[in-house]
Amino acid sequence: AVVIAVVSAVVTAGRRPALRATATAWELVALSTPPHWLGIMLLTVFSFQLRIFPVAGAQSLSSLVLPAVTLALSVAGVLAQVLREGLEAALEQPFVVTARSRGLSQSAVRLRHAFRHAATPLLTLAGWLTGTLLGGTVVIETVFSRPGIGSLTLQAVTSRDLPVVLGVVLLSAFAVVLIFTVVDLLHLVIDPRLRTTEAAL
Template sequence: MAYLARRTGQALLVLAIAFTATFVLLQALPGDAILIKFESPELGLSPEQIADIRASYGADVPVVQQFLHTVAGFVQGDFGYSVQYGTPVHELVGSALPDTLVLAGLGFLTAVLIAVALAFLSTLAPFAWLRQALRALPGVFVSVPVFWLGIVLIQVFSFQLRLVPVIGADPAQALILPVLTLAIPISAPLAQILARSIDEVQLSPFVAVVRAKGAGPARVLWRDVARNALLPAITIAGVLIGELIGGAVVTETVFGRAGIGRLTEQAVANQDVPVLQAIVILAALVFVLVNLAVDLVYPVLDPRLKRKAVAA
């Protein structure tokens, strides 16, 4: 229908802008991947030889032509070759993607669980001091740097408590700490938004009506407040997917895991433009898809939006 078509058009526009911006930024950097790889004195290559190599990579043609060439390649699904490894980009990304998807997926799920648990407990907990303490927790979480958190978690759980082996862990065990590292900083803003929106909904007149019917606090929270309070949190969740990509870079580096994050880090260090270009597009695509999903879920949760979405 028209709504989906329009949204898809918007998504394509976002992707095109992301692609162009990355291309321009990477071109603006001094030096390039070919120079980094071949200019080192040990290889003993003469400037003429380097120029030949550049020509073979197509790096000597004008920027605009390079851009058009890359666009044409991307549109046909050809992401080019990694300058650093010489392997096709789609192979590199394809082999790194599953690990990262698992990490990010579990990380996000855990973040949502932590956020919901914190927000609900901080509303329902029996003592005022306990509620206060739970309310303060997200503030702490949000200010924790990811790399530091990873190191602390390894220290405490692996070296001190010996709960999770560092070496020779099976894949499931190896996921526990990275997932936590990724989840905790993301859960914080979610928990804060959710708690605040629960507070807000608790004050609305319809909650007074439900309480005047004799409903207890837990029933009010689950049946009447929760769904209304979720709405703003879902919007934020869509935006937080971006955090997830940044978090994956740090987490994979700290824990020495293979994945998109690690690939990104190396590609940046080597200015491996084709790889970076592909990763940015991938990230933008995920972002666009998730936010489209959020917009489609919204009318399901809030019937007031149903007619609008259809009409639009």
């Protein structure tokens, strides 16, 4: 989802209105499409008709492709919109004019300067969405017949298996804390202003 969002936002931010409108349209479609319906469509095309990927199960890495794409598309739509807004705001800042006056190409300005400023909200949102994916994939696991934490939690709650429920909750809490710790560290790497503030304190 992050890769799709970065490519879509970097290529279309501040570019021709038609290109930007096309990207915005697919993002809105991805956001408004129910993930289980998208999963069924992907299964119909790539598993039943083209027979490229397996229909169900978890026997190989190829069986991960369709579930991952199903989950990634809606998330990528949100991330791309947030990143594009940040990029377009950053491209209007005075430091972009300075970078261009030094002879940097448009791609270098976008990737080396504007992207670093626009990536902060992208990282925060990506971390939060990653945490929500831990238990929010029950429907996708059911569509693709994959064993996962979501279906395990649902079965444990239904059967009142308290040790399993507690284990899943503790594991999810640890994963969320770890994810946000990594996100905070990446903020320091990407945004030099935060390192300056930290050093001053």
